[in-house]
Amino acid sequence: MIGFTILLTFFGIIIVAFASITQKKLADSIILFMGVGLGSVVLFFIFNAPDVALTEAVIGAGISSLIFLMALKHLKAEV
Amino acid sequence: MSIKRTLPTSVLSGFALSGAFVLTILQLLLQNIPKDIDRAGDSLLQLNASEGVANAVTTVVVYFRGFDTLGEIAVLFIAALGIGLMLGENERCVIKAQSNFMLHTGAKLLFPIITLYGVYVMSYGHLSPGGGFQGGVIIASGILLLLISHRDFEVPHSFIVWLETLAGVAYVLIGLIGLLTLDVFLGNFLPHDVSQMGLLLSGGIIPIIYIIVGIKVGSEMSAIVQSLIKRGDNV
Amino acid sequence: MFEYLNQAEVIKYIVTIGSMTLFFVGLFGLLTQKHFIKIFISIATMETALFLFFIGNMFNKDFTAPIISEGFTDIAKMNDPIPHAMILTAIVIGMAVLALGVSMSIEYYKLTGNTEIDKMNEMRH
Numbered sequence: 019m020i021g022f023t024i025l026l027t028f029f030g031i032i033i034v035a036f037a038s039i040t041q042k043k044l045a046d047s048i049i050l051f052m053g054v055g056l057g058s059v060v061l062f063f064i065f066n067a068p069d070v071a072l073t074e075a076v077i078g079a080g081i082s083s084l085i086f087l088m089a090l091k092h093l094k095a096e097v
Numbered sequence: 098m099s100i101k102r103t104l105p106t107s108v109l110s111g112f113a114l115s116g117a118f119v120l121t122i123l124q125l126l127l128q129n130i131p132k133d134i135d136r137a138g139d140s141l142l143q144l145n146a147s148e149g150v151a152n153a154v155t156t157v158v159v160y161f162r163g164f165d166t167l168g169e170i171a172v173l174f175i176a177a178l179g180i181g182l183m184l185g186e187n188e189r190c191v192i193k194a195q196s197n198f199m200l201h202t203g204a205k206l207l208f209p210i211i212t213l214y215g216v217y218v219m220s221y222g223h224l225s226p227g228g229g230f231q232g233g234v235i236i237a238s239g240i241l242l243l244l245i246s247h248r249d250f251e252v253p254h255s256f257i258v259w260l261e262t263l264a265g266v267a268y269v270l271i272g273l274i275g276l277l278t279l280d281v282f283l284g285n286f287l288p289h290d291v292s293q294m295g296l297l298l299s300g301g302i303i304p305i306i307y308i309i310v311g312i313k314v315g316s317e318m319s320a321i322v323q324s325l326i327k328r329g330d331n332v
Numbered sequence: 333m334f335e336y337l338n339q340a341e342v343i344k345y346i347v348t349i350g351s352m353t354l355f356f357v358g359l360f361g362l363l364t365q366k367h368f369i370k371i372f373i374s375i376a377t378m379e380t381a382l383f384l385f386f387i388g389n390m391f392n393k394d395f396t397a398p399i400i401s402e403g404f405t406d407i408a409k410m411n412d413p414i415p416h417a418m419i420l421t422a423i424v425i426g427m428a429v430l431a432l433g434v435s436m437s438i439e440y441y442k443l444t445g446n447t448e449i450d451k452m453n454e455m456r457h
Contacts, residue, residue, distance in 0.1 A: 021337030028350035039361035111363035138412035
């Protein structure tokens with residue numbers, strides 16, 4: 019069952035990453051980038067690496083995406 | 098009713114270029130899939146068991162490769178310096194809108210829990226997954242929550258400066274004390290018994306260094322986040 | 333089919349092809365998009381693909397995480413802790429560089445007022 023789970027998660031990550039790049043609005047693009055981070059946390063947990071999973075969850079889906087969102091207000095982009 | 102869209106040539110050429118590049122690399126990688134990897138970490142795992150620390154990744158980051166962690170902290174410091182230089186505003190702008198009542202009350206309830214969780218992750222880094230980097234960033238995200246919801250909240254700049262300076266100096270001082278007593282930079286000069294594996298006070302200087310790293314990373318991320326926040330409607 | 337997918341070589345094939353496809357998606361976004369923030373998101377996606385490739389190739393079904401606790405004291409059957417430490421450093425440094433790049437683009441917008449790389453032609457006159 020592990021191989022099938024890894025295959026499905028990779029499919030999900032690739033589809034969400036492609037959708038995040040080809041969006042018109044910028045806020046949607048950043049929120050879908052958080053989905054890529056979530057998928058990679060699940061994959062790191064399956065690969066028996068708990069330290070890397072915790073770091074990617076806190077930094078990739080936490081602070082990094084929030085820095086992008088705060089920059090949107092400065093750039094006066096239409097949300 | 099049928100809309101005909103033609104792809105611009107930039108998209109097609111980007112597709113072809115990146116596809117060619119990735120296919121070349123992929124063909125090289127698929128030919129040389131390693132069957133039996135010679136692991137470099139076998140000897141490190143056995144050395145780690147004699148140090149008395151339960152988490153092997155913490156020992157590698159702080160003790161065996163402690164100099165790399167010092168360089169990483171330097172990179173974070175340079176990034177925070179650059180951001181503070183470019184975006185630091187000299188006057189505080191007047192805030193026009195009061196935040197939502199639910200956000201105001203909920204943030205006051207959540208901030209102590211987030212800080213407690215961050216301190217727990219930071220101090221149990223040598224017994225379970227976690228450590229200084231993760232705990233510091235958790236505390237910084239709690240401070241971001243308070244910055245968004247309260248009008249007049251602001252971490253004083255001199256406080257962040259002193260905390261960061263003392264943490265950085267303490268890291269190098271501990272390394273120099275190890276050099277004086279054991280002839281090894283960042284040597285383990287506190288007692289570390291194997292019989293104490295699993296307790297909070299075990300491993301010598303390893304939890305102390307990780308807490309210092311956590312304090313420094315947390316204060317740097319708070320400074321970065323505070324420079325980027327923008328309040329009010331005028332610049 | 334589930335037993336065929338559980339073998340070690342097939343999992344390495346899946347990990348290699350999947351992470352390189354994610355790298356390809358990020359590279360495609362880097363070459364065709366025009367806004368600053370989308371270029372930074374593409375760079376971050378490429379970095380995530382590399383981390384997945386690095387850790388996925390050390391995967392072994394019978395091994396456990398490198399932490400000693402009650403019930404898991406067999407040292408010979410633990411994962412390798414060195415790649416985990418390297419990826420931890422790489423994640424933090426990637427985030428720091430991205431934050432610096434975002435602040436530079438904010439300063440550029442304050443000076444000239446455009447956010448697309450097509451219109452950055454001050455050096456052409």
